[in-house]
Amino acid sequence: MPSIYDFTATSLTGEAVPLKRYEGQVLLIVNTASACGFTPQYRGLEALQRAYAPKGFAVLGFPCNQFGAQEPGTADEIGAFCSSKYDVTFPLFAKIDVNGADAHPLYRFLKGEKTGLLGSAIKWNFTKFLVDRTGHVVSRHAPTTTPEALRKEIEALL
Template structure:
Protein backbone atom coordinates (compact mmCIF):
# COMPACT_ATOMS: atom_id res chain seq x y z
CA UNK A 1 0.00 0.00 0.00
CA UNK A 2 1.40 3.35 -0.98
CA UNK A 3 -1.28 5.78 0.11
CA UNK A 4 -4.73 6.31 1.55
CA UNK A 5 -6.31 5.82 -1.88
CA UNK A 6 -5.23 2.17 -1.93
CA UNK A 7 -7.72 1.25 0.82
CA UNK A 8 -11.39 0.35 0.83
CA UNK A 9 -13.81 0.91 3.70
CA UNK A 10 -17.47 0.08 4.26
CA UNK A 11 -19.97 2.92 4.33
CA UNK A 12 -22.55 3.11 7.11
CA UNK A 13 -24.93 1.51 4.59
CA UNK A 14 -22.54 -1.45 4.23
CA UNK A 15 -21.28 -0.56 0.74
CA UNK A 16 -17.58 -1.06 -0.04
CA UNK A 17 -16.14 2.37 -0.82
CA UNK A 18 -12.73 2.49 -2.52
CA UNK A 19 -10.92 5.50 -1.09
CA UNK A 20 -9.62 6.01 -4.62
CA UNK A 21 -12.98 7.81 -4.99
CA UNK A 22 -11.40 10.66 -3.01
CA UNK A 23 -8.23 10.84 -5.11
CA UNK A 24 -7.26 14.44 -5.77
CA UNK A 25 -8.97 15.70 -2.61
CA UNK A 26 -7.47 16.86 0.66
CA UNK A 27 -8.91 14.65 3.42
CA UNK A 28 -9.34 14.87 7.15
CA UNK A 29 -9.83 11.32 8.43
CA UNK A 30 -11.29 11.19 11.95
CA UNK A 31 -12.27 8.40 14.33
CA UNK A 32 -15.58 9.55 15.79
CA UNK A 33 -17.97 8.69 18.64
CA UNK A 34 -21.48 9.81 19.55
CA UNK A 35 -21.16 9.84 23.34
CA UNK A 36 -17.78 11.49 23.86
CA UNK A 37 -16.78 14.82 25.37
CA UNK A 38 -15.38 15.66 21.93
CA UNK A 39 -18.61 14.74 20.09
CA UNK A 40 -19.52 18.44 19.58
CA UNK A 41 -16.55 18.53 17.16
CA UNK A 42 -18.98 17.07 14.61
CA UNK A 43 -20.21 20.65 14.22
CA UNK A 44 -16.73 21.97 13.38
CA UNK A 45 -16.01 19.03 11.08
CA UNK A 46 -19.26 19.66 9.19
CA UNK A 47 -18.48 23.39 8.97
CA UNK A 48 -15.05 22.63 7.46
CA UNK A 49 -16.59 20.16 5.05
CA UNK A 50 -19.27 22.65 3.92
CA UNK A 51 -16.83 25.54 3.63
CA UNK A 52 -14.06 23.73 1.74
CA UNK A 53 -15.73 20.82 -0.09
CA UNK A 54 -16.15 22.73 -3.35
CA UNK A 55 -12.39 23.37 -3.34
CA UNK A 56 -11.56 19.65 -3.11
CA UNK A 57 -11.73 18.86 0.61
CA UNK A 58 -13.62 16.17 2.47
CA UNK A 59 -13.93 14.94 6.03
CA UNK A 60 -14.17 11.14 6.36
CA UNK A 61 -15.70 9.94 9.63
CA UNK A 62 -14.99 6.50 11.08
CA UNK A 63 -17.05 5.65 14.17
CA UNK A 64 -15.12 3.68 16.79
CA UNK A 65 -16.25 2.10 20.06
CA UNK A 66 -12.78 1.34 21.46
CA UNK A 67 -12.57 4.29 23.84
CA UNK A 68 -14.88 4.14 26.81
CA UNK A 69 -17.61 2.39 24.80
CA UNK A 70 -18.62 5.82 23.49
CA UNK A 71 -19.97 4.61 20.14
CA UNK A 72 -22.32 1.77 21.16
CA UNK A 73 -24.87 2.24 18.36
CA UNK A 74 -25.34 0.30 15.16
CA UNK A 75 -24.93 1.90 11.72
CA UNK A 76 -28.53 3.12 11.56
CA UNK A 77 -28.32 4.70 15.03
CA UNK A 78 -24.99 6.38 14.19
CA UNK A 79 -26.40 7.79 10.95
CA UNK A 80 -29.52 9.04 12.74
CA UNK A 81 -27.46 10.65 15.51
CA UNK A 82 -25.11 12.41 13.07
CA UNK A 83 -27.86 13.71 10.81
CA UNK A 84 -30.33 14.80 13.49
CA UNK A 85 -27.85 16.36 15.92
CA UNK A 86 -25.16 17.76 13.60
CA UNK A 87 -26.65 17.64 10.06
CA UNK A 88 -23.55 15.70 8.94
CA UNK A 89 -23.18 15.54 5.17
CA UNK A 90 -19.57 14.31 4.97
CA UNK A 91 -19.01 10.59 4.33
CA UNK A 92 -19.44 8.40 7.40
CA UNK A 93 -18.14 4.86 7.35
CA UNK A 94 -19.00 1.68 9.23
CA UNK A 95 -17.74 1.34 12.79
CA UNK A 96 -14.08 0.24 12.91
CA UNK A 97 -11.35 -0.62 15.38
CA UNK A 98 -8.42 1.79 15.14
CA UNK A 99 -6.06 -0.15 17.42
CA UNK A 100 -5.37 -3.79 18.17
CA UNK A 101 -5.56 -7.06 16.27
CA UNK A 102 -8.82 -6.11 14.51
CA UNK A 103 -7.78 -2.58 13.52
CA UNK A 104 -8.87 -1.43 10.10
CA UNK A 105 -5.89 -1.55 7.69
CA UNK A 106 -6.42 2.14 6.85
CA UNK A 107 -5.77 3.09 10.48
CA UNK A 108 -2.71 0.83 10.66
CA UNK A 109 -1.41 2.77 7.65
CA UNK A 110 -2.32 6.20 9.07
CA UNK A 111 -0.67 5.47 12.43
CA UNK A 112 2.46 4.12 10.75
CA UNK A 113 2.66 7.23 8.56
CA UNK A 114 2.24 9.70 11.48
CA UNK A 115 2.90 8.58 15.03
CA UNK A 116 1.44 10.48 17.96
CA UNK A 117 3.34 12.07 20.84
CA UNK A 118 2.94 8.89 22.90
CA UNK A 119 3.59 6.43 20.08
CA UNK A 120 1.55 5.22 17.13
CA UNK A 121 -1.55 4.01 18.97
CA UNK A 122 -4.62 6.21 18.82
CA UNK A 123 -5.38 7.29 22.37
CA UNK A 124 -8.97 8.56 22.07
CA UNK A 125 -11.87 9.53 19.81
CA UNK A 126 -11.53 12.40 17.33
CA UNK A 127 -7.87 11.85 16.45
CA UNK A 128 -7.47 13.56 13.08
CA UNK A 129 -5.22 12.65 10.14
CA UNK A 130 -4.71 15.24 7.41
CA UNK A 131 -4.04 13.76 3.97
CA UNK A 132 -2.89 15.67 0.89
CA UNK A 133 -4.32 15.34 -2.62
CA UNK A 134 -1.87 12.54 -3.49
CA UNK A 135 -2.98 10.38 -0.53
CA UNK A 136 0.02 11.10 1.68
CA UNK A 137 -0.52 11.64 5.41
CA UNK A 138 0.90 15.08 6.20
CA UNK A 139 -0.24 15.65 9.80
CA UNK A 140 -1.81 14.02 12.82
CA UNK A 141 -3.81 16.04 15.33
CA UNK A 142 -4.86 15.09 18.85
CA UNK A 143 -8.52 14.85 19.86
CA UNK A 144 -8.16 18.22 21.62
CA UNK A 145 -7.39 19.96 18.29
CA UNK A 146 -10.57 21.77 17.29
CA UNK A 147 -11.49 21.27 13.62
CA UNK A 148 -11.77 25.01 12.95
CA UNK A 149 -8.17 25.43 14.17
CA UNK A 150 -7.04 23.31 11.20
CA UNK A 151 -8.53 25.61 8.54
CA UNK A 152 -5.28 27.35 7.53
CA UNK A 153 -3.37 24.07 7.38
CA UNK A 154 -6.08 22.51 5.19
CA UNK A 155 -6.31 25.59 2.95
CA UNK A 156 -2.54 25.47 2.38
CA UNK A 157 -3.02 22.02 0.81
CA UNK A 158 -5.96 23.02 -1.40
Protein backbone atom coordinates in the same frame (compact mmCIF):
# COMPACT_ATOMS: atom_id res chain seq x y z
CA MET B 1 4.94 4.26 -2.12
CA PRO B 2 1.56 3.33 -0.61
CA SER B 3 -1.15 5.93 -0.12
CA ILE B 4 -4.63 5.94 1.34
CA TYR B 5 -5.95 5.22 -2.16
CA ASP B 6 -4.76 1.63 -1.73
CA PHE B 7 -7.50 0.96 0.86
CA THR B 8 -11.21 0.21 0.85
CA ALA B 9 -13.61 0.93 3.69
CA THR B 10 -17.23 0.01 4.25
CA SER B 11 -19.68 2.92 4.33
CA LEU B 12 -22.22 3.31 7.12
CA THR B 13 -24.79 1.91 4.68
CA GLY B 14 -22.68 -1.21 3.97
CA GLU B 15 -21.18 -0.22 0.61
CA ALA B 16 -17.52 -1.09 -0.10
CA VAL B 17 -15.88 2.27 -0.85
CA PRO B 18 -12.46 2.31 -2.52
CA LEU B 19 -10.70 5.35 -1.09
CA LYS B 20 -9.41 5.92 -4.62
CA ARG B 21 -12.83 7.58 -5.01
CA TYR B 22 -11.33 10.54 -3.12
CA GLU B 23 -8.18 10.79 -5.24
CA GLY B 24 -7.17 14.40 -5.82
CA GLN B 25 -8.97 15.69 -2.74
CA VAL B 26 -7.59 16.94 0.58
CA LEU B 27 -9.01 14.69 3.31
CA LEU B 28 -9.46 14.90 7.05
CA ILE B 29 -9.86 11.38 8.41
CA VAL B 30 -11.31 11.23 11.93
CA ASN B 31 -12.29 8.44 14.32
CA THR B 32 -15.60 9.56 15.78
CA ALA B 33 -18.00 8.70 18.60
CA SER B 34 -21.53 9.82 19.47
CA ALA B 35 -21.24 9.86 23.28
CA CYS B 36 -17.85 11.50 23.84
CA GLY B 37 -16.85 14.82 25.35
CA PHE B 38 -15.44 15.67 21.91
CA THR B 39 -18.66 14.76 20.05
CA PRO B 40 -19.57 18.45 19.56
CA GLN B 41 -16.60 18.53 17.15
CA TYR B 42 -19.03 17.07 14.61
CA ARG B 43 -20.28 20.67 14.26
CA GLY B 44 -16.79 21.93 13.37
CA LEU B 45 -16.07 19.00 11.08
CA GLU B 46 -19.30 19.67 9.20
CA ALA B 47 -18.40 23.38 8.94
CA LEU B 48 -15.08 22.41 7.32
CA GLN B 49 -16.92 20.05 4.95
CA ARG B 50 -19.34 22.75 3.85
CA ALA B 51 -16.69 25.45 3.51
CA TYR B 52 -14.10 23.47 1.58
CA ALA B 53 -15.91 20.65 -0.28
CA PRO B 54 -16.33 22.88 -3.38
CA LYS B 55 -12.54 23.28 -3.43
CA GLY B 56 -11.83 19.54 -3.30
CA PHE B 57 -11.95 18.67 0.41
CA ALA B 58 -13.76 15.96 2.37
CA VAL B 59 -14.04 14.85 5.97
CA LEU B 60 -14.21 11.06 6.33
CA GLY B 61 -15.69 9.88 9.65
CA PHE B 62 -14.90 6.47 11.10
CA PRO B 63 -17.01 5.63 14.16
CA CYS B 64 -15.10 3.68 16.80
CA ASN B 65 -16.23 2.11 20.08
CA GLN B 66 -12.76 1.38 21.51
CA PHE B 67 -12.57 4.37 23.87
CA GLY B 68 -14.91 4.23 26.84
CA ALA B 69 -17.55 2.41 24.76
CA GLN B 70 -18.64 5.85 23.50
CA GLU B 71 -19.97 4.61 20.15
CA PRO B 72 -22.23 1.68 21.08
CA GLY B 73 -24.89 2.30 18.42
CA THR B 74 -25.73 0.42 15.26
CA ALA B 75 -24.94 1.91 11.85
CA ASP B 76 -28.53 3.16 11.59
CA GLU B 77 -28.38 4.74 15.05
CA ILE B 78 -25.04 6.42 14.30
CA GLY B 79 -26.34 7.79 11.01
CA ALA B 80 -29.56 9.06 12.58
CA PHE B 81 -27.69 10.72 15.45
CA CYS B 82 -25.17 12.46 13.18
CA SER B 83 -27.89 13.61 10.82
CA SER B 84 -30.42 14.83 13.38
CA LYS B 85 -28.05 16.33 15.96
CA TYR B 86 -25.28 17.77 13.75
CA ASP B 87 -26.69 17.72 10.19
CA VAL B 88 -23.62 15.77 9.06
CA THR B 89 -23.26 15.53 5.28
CA PHE B 90 -19.71 14.19 5.09
CA PRO B 91 -19.16 10.47 4.47
CA LEU B 92 -19.44 8.20 7.49
CA PHE B 93 -18.10 4.69 7.46
CA ALA B 94 -18.95 1.51 9.34
CA LYS B 95 -17.74 1.24 12.91
CA ILE B 96 -14.13 0.07 13.06
CA ASP B 97 -11.29 -0.61 15.47
CA VAL B 98 -8.38 1.82 15.20
CA ASN B 99 -6.03 0.07 17.65
CA GLY B 100 -5.12 -3.54 18.35
CA ALA B 101 -5.08 -6.71 16.31
CA ASP B 102 -8.39 -5.91 14.61
CA ALA B 103 -7.48 -2.35 13.63
CA HIS B 104 -8.72 -1.44 10.16
CA PRO B 105 -5.88 -1.61 7.60
CA LEU B 106 -6.39 2.09 6.77
CA TYR B 107 -5.75 3.00 10.40
CA ARG B 108 -2.71 0.74 10.60
CA PHE B 109 -1.38 2.70 7.60
CA LEU B 110 -2.29 6.14 9.01
CA LYS B 111 -0.67 5.38 12.38
CA GLY B 112 2.46 4.13 10.64
CA GLU B 113 2.71 7.33 8.63
CA LYS B 114 2.31 9.74 11.56
CA THR B 115 2.82 8.75 15.17
CA GLY B 116 1.34 10.65 18.07
CA LEU B 117 1.86 11.22 21.78
CA LEU B 118 1.46 7.52 22.53
CA GLY B 119 3.57 6.32 19.60
CA SER B 120 1.45 4.84 16.86
CA ALA B 121 -1.60 4.11 19.05
CA ILE B 122 -4.65 6.31 18.75
CA LYS B 123 -5.14 8.07 22.09
CA TRP B 124 -8.90 8.73 21.96
CA ASN B 125 -11.88 9.58 19.78
CA PHE B 126 -11.55 12.47 17.32
CA THR B 127 -7.89 11.96 16.45
CA LYS B 128 -7.47 13.61 13.06
CA PHE B 129 -5.25 12.79 10.08
CA LEU B 130 -4.86 15.36 7.32
CA VAL B 131 -4.13 13.87 3.90
CA ASP B 132 -2.95 15.81 0.84
CA ARG B 133 -4.27 15.55 -2.72
CA THR B 134 -1.75 12.79 -3.53
CA GLY B 135 -3.02 10.51 -0.73
CA HIS B 136 -0.13 11.03 1.66
CA VAL B 137 -0.57 11.77 5.36
CA VAL B 138 0.61 15.32 6.07
CA SER B 139 -0.19 15.63 9.78
CA ARG B 140 -1.84 14.04 12.78
CA HIS B 141 -3.79 16.02 15.37
CA ALA B 142 -4.87 15.14 18.90
CA PRO B 143 -8.53 14.95 19.90
CA THR B 144 -8.14 18.28 21.69
CA THR B 145 -7.29 20.02 18.40
CA THR B 146 -10.52 21.56 17.18
CA PRO B 147 -11.53 21.30 13.54
CA GLU B 148 -11.45 25.11 13.33
CA ALA B 149 -7.77 25.08 14.30
CA LEU B 150 -7.00 23.14 11.10
CA ARG B 151 -8.37 25.74 8.67
CA LYS B 152 -5.02 27.31 7.72
CA GLU B 153 -3.39 23.93 7.22
CA ILE B 154 -6.30 22.75 5.06
CA GLU B 155 -6.32 25.97 3.03
CA ALA B 156 -2.58 25.60 2.36
CA LEU B 157 -3.22 22.13 0.88
CA LEU B 158 -6.13 23.28 -1.25
